[in-house]
Amino acid sequence: MAGKYRLKSGEVPAESFFLEICGLNKAVVELNRVCKDYGGQRALSDISLTVADGEFLSLLGPSGCGKTTLLRLIGGFEDCTRGSLLIDGQAVDQSPPEKRAVNTVFQNYALFPHMTVFDNVAFGLRMAKKPAAEIEQSVAQALELVQLAGMERRRPTELSGGQQQRVAIARAIVNKPRVLLLDEPMSALDHRLRKQMQKELKQLQRTLGITFILVTHDQDEAFAMSDRVVVMQHGQIEQIGTPMEIYEEPVNLYVARFVGDINVLDGVIREQTGPSTFKALVEGAAVSLKSMRPLSLGQPIHLLLRPEDFRLELEQDMAESQDLSAKFQQARLKGTVRRIFYHGATYDVEVALESGARVQVTEFFDDDSENLYFKPGDSVALGWHEGWEVVLPHEK
């Protein structure tokens, strides 16, 4: 492993370096500055990505952002317009799909309708000219793994959507690929089955130790299953990171907005009070902020806060309690409760700030009190848990 990532000047070694210091295994798939054009139309631009052995990576992004295209490049169904693609350290630009140690679970499963489940799963092994006895055994094992034992003689048409998906997975994993590519495999399933399949897929990945690259445009799915998530937009990578990094430290407004609800407040930097602490004016209120970014005086900023990052108290309680107002020392915005949305374990409070901005705050039910604590019309103080805020330079 050592020496594999020699740093050449001008290269971008950050990713492989990241993998190494995180103790992850060597890279299975490496893309270096890959571009893909479809007849002059750019589908992917400047994609650099390193996928570690045994990793579960998700490609997350809206429709048309190039997720499928990226998978097809790795699978060998499209050629890179520019850049290089390595699988297991070997350049594969010239090798066709059948020569790559990569298998795909297609979005529509693409099961062979004229073959039984057994023949579908055995297809890859037969192509590899494995002996019949071994095929028999491997197929049985694979079907066992996806809980389809006993369905060997059925045709794909005689299976439910979830079962078809399992066949597609069995058909791919039976070949023991280095990388399994999954293109929105769960999009055709209902919510409940989807959740179940997510668990099973994750379990399967742990059992097999195969690298999974999953395409999805469902953030929950990406977060629940992945070691790392790649957020894409317009054929570009916006951010690569663990689900936690993506959620808590989005690098821009797009990523922040894409993964879950977020409140965006506008402000301007007033004073630097320490290496990473600032005073700023946010929605008309003076607040203290923490940020590792270099921010200059007078710089306009976005302040990002998740609904669960806020503190919310009634103004009248604040007046009565010293302890309470102490918690709002670094930030105290004034507002009025507009609406309440009940969600079961939590409820959302929509607050109109004095500046006119609206924010959504998620509160947990207090076990002791029967009623919702806030009601429309209440005057409230709004703050947040210290350090939970994300500061971004203002985007036009």
Next chain:
Amino acid sequence: MKNSSSFRRLLIGSTYFWMAGLALVPYLILLGASFLERGEGALVSSHVTSANYLHLLSPTVFSMALDSIGLAGIAALLCLLAGYPFAYVLAQSSAKLQPLLLLLVMIPFWTNSLIRTYALVMMLKADGVVNTLLLAAGLIDAPLQLMYTPLAVFIGLVYTLLPFMILPLYAALKAVDPRLLEAGRDLGAGRVQNFIKITVPLTMPGIIAGTMLVFLPALGMFYISDILGGARSMLLGNYIRDQFLVFRDIPMGSAASVTMTLAMGLLLLLYHLASRRLGKEMLQ
């Protein structure tokens, strides 16, 4: 609404009327005649008999029928071998080119097939186009005997019936989901293996349909065997034609017609069953 529905009824009704008048009634007459005896002065006598059908089983007629089936079978096979590659290229070619290529397949239909058969004579006869070209190229020293050979009959049948093979094959090939072929590649199959394991099985309904559409007419296209094969090649169609027009044995010709229709019907039924089975598998 009422108007349009009575208009609809009129349309459908007239279709049934023509079908009955032009197909069903003549056919019933044919069926009836096949059980009668040949008449002395009149066309048929009123004597009911099954002798005509028994005669069809006699060695001469039976072996002629077998020959005819063999000939049609070979013609169908030749059409399949020639048509599949063409249909494959057609289905793969760009969306702009496809209508043009299809047009090329259809153009011969605009000319009467009898006339096209005579045109083939011009090509194949001793001083015809083919021999002239071959002689000029120095490939042969004396004109080849092409006319009045089984080869000429095959050329005629294949030339006339090839579109009936290409069109269903084209439709079947177009219906093959390209993603299945990608899945095949993904699982390690090369292009050839993909073709054998995926394309051919999935286009089987088209192969069967095309074979039927060539095989059945090839049994009856008497004028091709007449014009190109001389008296030597006998198709079932020639036999029936001769009964009616040469020997004036209308009951015998009717019996042969009915038998051939039944045989065709049986084949179509088999095809229908087979395609339904395959079709079910192909529906996903």
